[in-house]
Amino acid sequence: YLQDTSLTEVNSFSPSVPISPSSMINQYKFEDGPELRDLFITVDDPESHITAIETFITYRVVTKTTRGEFDSSEYEVQRRYQDFLWLKSKLEEAHPTLIIPPLPEKFIMKGMVERFSDEFIETRRKALHKFLNRIADHPTLTFNEDFKIFLTAQAWELSSHKKQGPGLLSRMGRTVRAVASSVRGAVKNRPEMFTQMNNYMETFSQKINLLDKIAHRIYKEERDYCNEMKEYGPIHTLWSASEEAIGDSLKGLAGCIDRCCRATERRMAGLSEHLLPMLHEYVLYSEILMGVLKRRDQIQGELDSKVDALANKKTEKDLFSEEIGKLEDKVERANNALKADWDRWKQNMQWDMRSTFTNVAENNLRYYEE
Numbered sequence: 001y002l003q004d005t006s007l008t009e010v011n012s013f014s015p016s017v018p019i020s021p022s023s024m025i026n027q028y029k030f031e032d033g034p035e036l037r038d039l040f041i042t043v044d045d046p047e048s049h050i051t052a053i054e055t056f057i058t059y060r061v062v063t064k065t066t067r068g069e070f071d072s073s074e075y076e077v078q079r080r081y082q083d084f085l086w087l088k089s090k091l092e093e094a095h096p097t098l099i100i101p102p103l104p105e106k107f108i109m110k111g112m113v114e115r116f117s118d119e120f121i122e123t124r125r126k127a128l129h130k131f132l133n134r135i136a137d138h139p140t141l142t143f144n145e146d147f148k149i150f151l152t153a154q155a156w157e158l159s160s161h162k163k164q165g166p167g168l169l170s171r172m173g174r175t176v177r178a179v180a181s182s183v184r185g186a187v188k189n190r191p192e193m194f195t196q197m198n199n200y201m202e203t204f205s206q207k208i209n210l211l212d213k214i215a216h217r218i219y220k221e222e223r224d225y226c227n228e229m230k231e232y233g234p235i236h237t238l239w240s241a242s243e244e245a246i247g248d249s250l251k252g253l254a255g256c257i258d259r260c261c262r263a264t265e266r267r268m269a270g271l272s273e274h275l276l277p278m279l280h281e282y283v284l285y286s287e288i289l290m291g292v293l294k295r296r297d298q299i300q301g302e303l304d305s306k307v308d309a310l311a312n313k314k315t316e317k318d319l320f321s322e323e324i325g326k327l328e329d330k331v332e333r334a335n336n337a338l339k340a341d342w343d344r345w346k347q348n349m350q351w352d353m354r355s356t357f358t359n360v361a362e363n364n365l366r367y368y369e370e
Helices: 007-011 021-025 081-094 118-137 145-152 155-162 168-180 192-242 247-312 317-369
Strands: 039-050 055-065 074-080
Touching: 039 118, 055 118, 055 145, 074 081, 074 145, 074 155, 081 118, 081 145, 118 247, 145 155, 192 247, 192 317, 247 317
Parallel strands: none
Antiparallel strands: 039 055, 055 074
């Protein structure tokens, strides 16, 4: 899976010594020490709604908590996809240099599933569930007021809250995003740490997009292979009826093909449930990280422009000095927020990669044994 290898080459592998999946996988021990949690969120029970104007899906969001700032210990609300988009937008506006978890696109896994099919809805439900729980586990985002409103407000209350209009932080956030989108090239006084982050993300983006494409190609080849096997089994069964001498052998071959088909379907299920969603999530994360770095650069660029303006002005120095002091504090806060979030994100990413690829390896070993 890590190299651009054809399925023919992969399927030709045959170890001379039987290997037990459990004995091999158990070599890898991952530290899993989750902190004590006080906020649990579940996204389930998708429901279709058809109106004269549109068709949409709502999801039940159940929250259980022991936090004192919540009025109750349990909440149950209905949310549609656009509500999740609103929450993500509010988090980006309030925390421009934090890494906001990605949401699935409007049309997820395009070309693989139909919109509003059971598979599409379940894939999206899992992604929305992960989105909310990543926010809940974040040391800063979890205490965001809009996040609390999203979890607790009934549909009409949330709608009313949306209509209140953007506050100061929201307007600032939009300005930062708008200006950040126009940033090109390196910032004059960018610290080396953030240059290294930028270089890392450029390479990461290339690699994760390549892995995503390879994984989808492998899944497609597996699906085509499985569909062909489903045709060969019945053919051999029918053939056995007209060949008395080799009838038992043909029936045995038909049974073998059927078992291989079921094993392939199980391996495909493992790819679609674990590998493909994880890779796609980090494709989206790579885009988010590049945007966060641009927003940090924009804040740095704003400070640099004020410093240059002060150097060229002989008047209003006191006013400029005050503005520069505020911008220096803003840059420092942005830098500290991103540095802390960067370390946390990399740790989570490495854990997700290790555990997912270990799961793929275990499934492959089991498949070849079968």
